Amino acid sequence: MRVKKVLTAIFPVAGLGTRFLPATKSIPKEIMTLVDRPLIQYAIDEARAAGIKEFIFVTSRGKSALEDYFDSAPELESTLKKSGKEDLLEVLKGTNMDSGAIVYIRQNRPLGLGHAVWCARRLIGDEPFAVLLPDDVIAAEKPCLQQMVEAYAETGGNMVAAMEVAPERTSSYGVLNIGEDMGQIVKVKGMVEKPKAGTAPSNLAVIGRYILSPKVMTNLNRMKQGTGGEIQLTDAIADEVADGNVFGYRFCGQRYDCGSKAGFLQATVAFGLSRPDLRDEFSAYLHDMAASQKTA
Ligand code: G1P
Numbered sequence: 001m002r003v004k005k006v007l008t009a010i011f012p013v014a015g016l017g018t019r020f021l022p023a024t025k026s027i028p029k030e031i032m033t034l035v036d037r038p039l040i041q042y043a044i045d046e047a048r049a050a051g052i053k054e055f056i057f058v059t060s061r062g063k064s065a066l067e068d069y070f071d072s073a074p075e076l077e078s079t080l081k082k083s084g085k086e087d088l089l090e091v092l093k094g095t096n097m098d099s100g101a102i103v104y105i106r107q108n109r110p111l112g113l114g115h116a117v118w119c120a121r122r123l124i125g126d127e128p129f130a131v132l133l134p135d136d137v138i139a140a141e142k143p144c145l146q147q148m149v150e151a152y153a154e155t156g157g158n159m160v161a162a163m164e165v166a167p168e169r170t171s172s173y174g175v176l177n178i179g180e181d182m183g184q185i186v187k188v189k190g191m192v193e194k195p196k197a198g199t200a201p202s203n204l205a206v207i208g209r210y211i212l213s214p215k216v217m218t219n220l221n222r223m224k225q226g227t228g229g230e231i232q233l234t235d236a237i238a239d240e241v242a243d244g245n246v247f248g249y250r251f252c253g254q255r256y257d258c259g260s261k262a263g264f265l266q267a268t269v270a271f272g273l274s275r276p277d278l279r280d281e282f283s284a285y286l287h288d289m290a291a292s293q294k295t296a
Contacts (some may be wrong), residue, residue, distance in 0.1 A: 001151070008054040009129065010130070011057050011058070011132055019260065021276065022033065028063045030063075035271050038069065042111060054101060056105060058107050058116045070097045072096050114235065128215060132145065133256065134258075138254065161209035163205055170195060174192070174232075177189050185247050186247065188248050191241065216239075238284065257284055
C-alpha cells in the first residue's frame with residue numbers, strides 16, 4: 001500500500017503533573033529524569049528513530065523549562081569544548097533541535113487529550129501525524145513508533161499502540177473492541193475511553209503512541225465531550241472505525257507508566273540496570289538491598 005510518510009509528531013505536554021507534587025511545582029513533569037535524561041528526551045529519540053522531522057509541543061503555563069531544554073546552550077558548549085569533554089558535547093547535541101523543527105503551542109484550558117491534539121490542527125493540514133504521550137516510556141529493541149510506522153506502511157488508516165492489561169486495570173485506559181485479530185495487528189471495531197469496571201470490550205488497552213489520519217483532527221472539531229467531561233482523542237479515533245480504518249498494534253517492548261510514582265520508580269530501576277556504566281554497581285546494590293529486606 002502507498003501511504004504518506006509520517007513526518008510530524010505532536011507531544012501533548014500541557015498536564016499539571018499533580019501526581020508528582022511538590023516536584024512539579026516548579027519543573028514540568030516531562031523534565032523529570034530517568035537516570036540522567038528527562039522523560040521528554042526518550043519520546044523525542046523514539047520519534048526521531050521513526051523518521052519524524054517536525055515536533056509540535058502542546059504546552060501550558062509553567063512549561064518554559066521545556067523550551068530551554070531544546071535550545072542550544074552556547075556557554076555550556078564552549079566550556080565543555082575548552083575542557084575537551086567531547087563525550088558530553090555529543091550528549092548535548094542530541095538535545096538540540098534545529099530552528100523551525102520544533103513548535104510550541106499553548107493549550108490555554110485543560111479540556112482533555114483530544115483538545116490538546118486539536119490545538120495543533122493548523123500545523124497538520126492534510127498529512128498523517130503521530131502523537132506520543134511522554135508519560136508512556138517504552139523500552140524496546142526497535143523503538144515502538146518505528147515498529148508502528150513500518151506496520152502502518154502496510155495498513156494505512158489510523159494505528160494505536162496496544163497492550164494487554166489486567167482486566168481490573170482496563171478502567172484506566174482507552175480500550176479496543178476487537179473486530180479481527182490478526183496477531184500483532186488487530187482491526188478495531190470500537191474504542192471506549194476508561195470503561196467502567198466490568199464493561200470493557202476487551203483487555204487490549206491503548207498505550208500512548210498513535211499514527212493518525214488528518215480526518216481525526218476534523219473529528220475533533222466537533223468538540224464532543226466524553227469520559228470525565230473531557231474531549232477525548234479516543235472518541236475522535238473511534239469515529240473512524242466504521243470505515244475499517246483503525247488498527248491496534250501489539251508492540252514489542254516493555255512499557256512503563258511514568259505518569260505514576262510506582263511506574264516511574266520501576267522505569268528508573270530498569271533503565272539504570274540497562275546502562276553499561278551503572279549496571280554492575282547498581283545491580284550489586286539492589287541485590288544487597290533485596291537480601292537485607294528478606295532478613296529484616
Ligand atoms: C491517555 C488516553 C488513554 C490511553 C492512555 C495511555 O489517558 O486517554 O486512552 O489508554 O493515555 O497511557 P491518560 O493516562 O492520559 O488519562
